[in-house]
Amino acid sequence: MEKRKLGFWEIWNMSFGFLGIQFGFALQGGFMSRIFQTLGAESHDIPGLWIAAPLTGLIVQPIIGYLSDNTWSTRFGRRKPYFLIGAILSSFALFFVPYSSTLWIAAGFLWILDASINISMEPFRALVADKLPDSQRSYGFVLQTLIIGIGTWIASNLPWLVNKMGFEDTAAPGVIPEYVKIAFGIGALVFLISILYTILTTKEYPPKDLEAFKSQKKENTFFKDLFQSLRLMPSTMKKLGVIQFFSWFAFFTMWSMATPALTEHIFNAPAPNKEAFNFAIAGQQEAFDAANKLFQTASDKVGSAMGLYGLSSMAFALFLTFYAAKRSVNRKYVHMFSLVAGGLGFLLMGVIKDQSMLNVCFLLIGLSWGSILSMPYAMLSSSVDENKMGMMMGLFNMFIVIPQIIAALGGVNSLSRLFGETAIAPMLLAGSSLVLAGISNFLITEERVIKG
Template sequence: MRKRTLSFWEIWNMSFGFLGIQFGFALQNANTSRIFETLGAKVEDIPILWIAAPVTGLVIQPIIGYFSDRTWTRLGRRRPYFLAGAILSSIALFIMPNSPTLWVAAGTLWIMDASINISMEPFRAFVGDNLPDRQRTLGFAMQSFFIGIGAVVGSLLPYMFTNWFGISNTAPEGVIPDSVKWSFYVGGIVFFCAVLWTVLRSSEYSPEELKAFEEAAKKEKELRVEVVDKTKNIRNQFLTGLGMFLVGAVISFLIYENGLTKELYILFVGLMVAGILFMIVSQLRKKEVRNGFTIIITDMLNMPPAMKQLAWVQFFSWFALFSMWIYTTPAVTGHVFGAFDTTTIEYNDAADWVTVMFTIYNGVAAAVAFLLPVLARRTSNKVTHLLALSVGGIGLISIYFLGDKTGLLLAMIGVGVAWASILSIPYAMLSGALPSAKMGYYMGVFNFFIVIPQIVAATILGFLVKELFNGEPVYALVVGGFSMILAGLLTLRVQTHKRINIDEQP
């Protein structure tokens, strides 16, 4: 028994909701700092206000994945979460630009990011549920296409409203400009309508059908079933938790003693909390307690080998991306064009060019999204990802040697190819190595390896630029480039066979 091959337009319909989701993320990423500053936030406080986004995703996605794995309604398994998240996200997008105070805007960001994650997380599992292995690369590539389109248009909305429709881009002190407000309104409508299209135009396999597909795969020896020694597994869980707690506690103490950046607490206090949860669950399992809490925590320990290997690929890929997002503007304005005074025309022209560069790499990602599955069929997912990340890494490193606008755009073409692959190939590889009964949960946990490098990059790179690179941010892009190439090389060691720990199946 095999999943049927879907047509191009069926895959289009099931991925179309990502267009709306990316509209929401693009508006959030491009305008939230502007809204915070307008409402009186100090520049040094903006990173703390922003930390809501990654932390919210870290918590929400595994929980939503766990419950969506166990849901079946008239709307299906994943689609109820698409719709609920879209409704909440659209409401938040309407509220955000009308926030009367800074604390309201910060609270709305938490709600908005949580809501977007409720919609987004099941979309990754949706592809794994509905498509046979041979079509999953195409399915995730389709999502990359819509992410690229949504990122380009969503980011440009305030510019378009100002320059095309004459809507004001300025406002009195403490008031969000109308161009930003209308951008969020349009984003809220597009978000809801795009997700609704997927909800109404897609179907899902029932839990019974998915179980039958799993059994068929097992008979064909595509699935490895391993019985894990439960006593040893519980002991490992306790020791792992203890180690996480001790490392987090020691480093948190060093951060406090040396007055290091506050953002580091998020990572290492979080490590302490995770360690405590591991130890608590290990004791509950000794007493044969089995519920959603123990399953969620235990499955983090029992990740399939492919997921553990892909975690390193994701870490170094996203570390590179965050280095680019954080430091491209100062690197281009200062190193490439020699403009350091933020009040000069030269500086602002160079900064504007960075927005063009980012538009190019998102546009390239959308354009090449459908070429990656073709290359993967001729080679493999591993080789395709290696080549794409290498091209992206070379693009980032080349910025150090460039001195003109055209060269910078060429560098972004390489980054765009890597971005398209990052959004699709790892998920295609992962989905083929996961049991269908836990597809949603593990796709949610996979988000950890996006969030953690974000926090690390935001803290470690600042230290490196200040202490080792003499305050020159272009070197952060060089580090990011080599990190991306390393991620590509690590892809070659990923094992893509399935493994089920039968003791831990729901």
């Protein structure tokens, strides 16, 4: 069946669920380290506490890709059942994670949250390739990125907004402030509603040959399909994997370390260590509360600044949406420019000391984020078998989660020392990694992949 070109609102509707997915990712990325620190984690412990996130992606995404490739229901479709399951689980985890009373509970909720987000997210990538002809793939992934940018910006500023509405920003030692809990609750609701919107407004194409699909489904097994897909992985996918490795190492470093790095380096307000205070001595509780308030306020400012990378990725995606609607996009050079710009944003953090310049840094980083969420997937979708799109998108996720696992298992802590022992060193590592990702685009040479 020949795929027809879709209009703006049709693509918008099928991508709208990403608003909720990004609410989950932005709240997780912007505030989990803060929750860990509030519960007593030291800065050097944080990357290890984050390891649950990439590990779940490594396991979950290929499985969900395989299952959605081999699912078809005239009532529920192919990808939509997985959207809904992931949304329900993610909303549950988002609501409860800020109520964690200990580090191990918070780490456990992070595990559940990331696994659930991955259940929803992987089929969304495959849905674009399912529904759109090759000539609209760049347009479709860029429009997804526009919605992701909107979600990132709003969600990153939610705790600040709720705080401004009058909710308490102070709490007892080891307790998450009330306004953070409310922000996560709002995020849970938005996640579920936005996924339901896509499910109710989007129809999926049936397999081209339903009988052949049913026959193939009987013959397929997960491991057979997995090993066949690994063996037949196109060279373009491997080259994109190099770019993805450096890109996602950089962003994992940012998500896990931006709060401890920037609260100390820019705002001189590191998280207070409870062990350094003797609460039996008069004045020590007040001193802790004052230091904690400074840290929470600085964390809000870092979260708001991080929200700007969602805003600039949204503006970048909006520009590309208008451009890609009428013309082909040189995916290779757009991606190269964007990654290098983001790398410079991270590197500038080493020489700045004020909020306004921090905002500029995150605006540059947003160009990278906007491109990372669209260009690699557009290039990949032009180089793989459409019947295996879910599995291949799931396997492509290996190049996202493996660098994050390496980062969590000591990569961030050990490599950051190359840039000194200061709090800002991890951000300099992230910048260098993004620049390497940009240069790696020279590996991509296939014309069809570059132009779309």
